[in-house]
Amino acid sequence: MMAGMARWMIGTIAVVLVALFVGFLLFATTITRAAPRGAVHADGIVVLTGGEFRILEAVKLLAKGRARRLLISGVNRRTSKEQLRRLTGRGDGLFECC
16 A cells, blocks of 8 residues: 555656656747847836946847836946946937936
């Protein structure tokens, strides 16, 4: 009786582990698909500092009209709009709002 119960538990655990693995594979293959082809518009863009080109890419999205606002999180409080203009090479009015 105990051997049958142990086999049943091992079988159940094996099925659960296989299901989790298959679910992860499905997730991993669908998450890497290309973004929607149409123009995506958001309320805002949030960029976390730390990566070399994160701010530049976020400003490019803002300039393309993908959102109306840009929030840069983790920037030193002493960083000025002028420094961001120099960093991104954008002399236009993207940094004039706030």
